[in-house]
Amino acid sequence: KNQVEQSPQSLIILEGKNCTLQCNYTVSPFSNLRWYKQDTGRGPVSLTIMTFSENTKSNGRYTATLDADTKQSSLHITASQLSDSASYICVVSGYYGGSQGNLIFGKGTKLSVKP
Amino acid sequence: EPEVTQTPSHQVTQMGQEVILRCVPISNHLYFYWYRQILGQKVEFLVSFYNNEISEKSEIFDDQFSVERPDGSNFTLKIRSTKLEDSAMYFCASSPAGIPYNEQFFGPGTRLTVL
Numbered sequence: 375k376n377q378v379e380q381s382p383q384s385l386i387i388l389e390g391k392n393c394t395l396q397c398n399y400t401v402s403p404f405s406n407l408r409w410y411k412q413d414t415g416r417g418p419v420s421l422t423i424m425t426f427s428e429n430t431k432s433n434g435r436y437t438a439t440l441d442a443d444t445k446q447s448s449l450h451i452t453a454s455q456l457s458d459s460a461s462y463i464c465v466v467s468g469y470y471g472g473s474q475g476n477l478i479f480g481k482g483t484k485l486s487v488k489p
Numbered sequence: 490e491p492e493v494t495q496t497p498s499h500q501v502t503q504m505g506q507e508v509i510l511r512c513v514p515i516s517n518h519l520y521f522y523w524y525r526q527i528l529g530q531k532v533e534f535l536v537s538f539y540n541n542e543i544s545e546k547s548e549i550f551d552d553q554f555s556v557e558r559p560d561g562s563n564f565t566l567k568i569r570s571t572k573l574e575d576s577a578m579y580f581c582a583s584s585p586a587g588i589p590y591n592e593q594f595f596g597p598g599t600r601l602t603v604l
Contacts, residue, residue: 415597415598417596
């Protein structure tokens with residue numbers, strides 16, 4: 375069964391600190407993996423998209439890594455800010471080719487950055 | 490910067506009533522999607538739409554649901570006879586292309602409450 379699992383479920387860190395969020399998936403065939411940021415009551419916003427051939431991708435203070443062999447990904451946030459408080463969702467597209475990719479969402483990691 | 494918009498932001502309805510959720514995708518996008526997120530749970534794919542027809546739908550998208558692009562700008566989700574379990578956030582998304590991987594831009598969501 376295609377699944378995306380994330381850990382931890384929630385995380386509290388102090389402003390300025392770094393953190394790493396984890397994602398494991400069992401989606402096959404694999405097309406691409408995305409990390410989204412979702413503020414409470416808002417729609418998800420894309421941070422990174424990686425295909426199987428990409429190991430790492432950065433977007434400002436966000437760096438995502440992908441190991442397609444072990445089916446693991448991580449999202450590293452450096453120098454956290456209060457505005458980073460949100461849910462971070464790992465999403466895997468398990469459909470290659472065709473007219474669209476059906477996205478399989480993880481439950482997300484709820485990050486709280488405290489002053 | 491262009492964005493996906495959704496109306497209303499919150500809809501309250503009685504069980505058994507019909508509701509129509511509206512979305513205006515980004516103007517030059519070709520692919521349109523509906524997702525839902527029950528409170529505290531993961532985002533779930535409902536349906537994708539391209540070239541004026543459904544290209545893929547999930548098990549959730551049963552005969553009670555329908556989608557339509559009535560004009561060149563709006564994309565709607567209709568629930569014919571709402572049930573209590575339809576209470577959720579409904580997100581519309583659009584993307585400029587479907588393959589090989591599509592960056593989807595999400596709207597802010599409509600919170601549907603069925604009483």
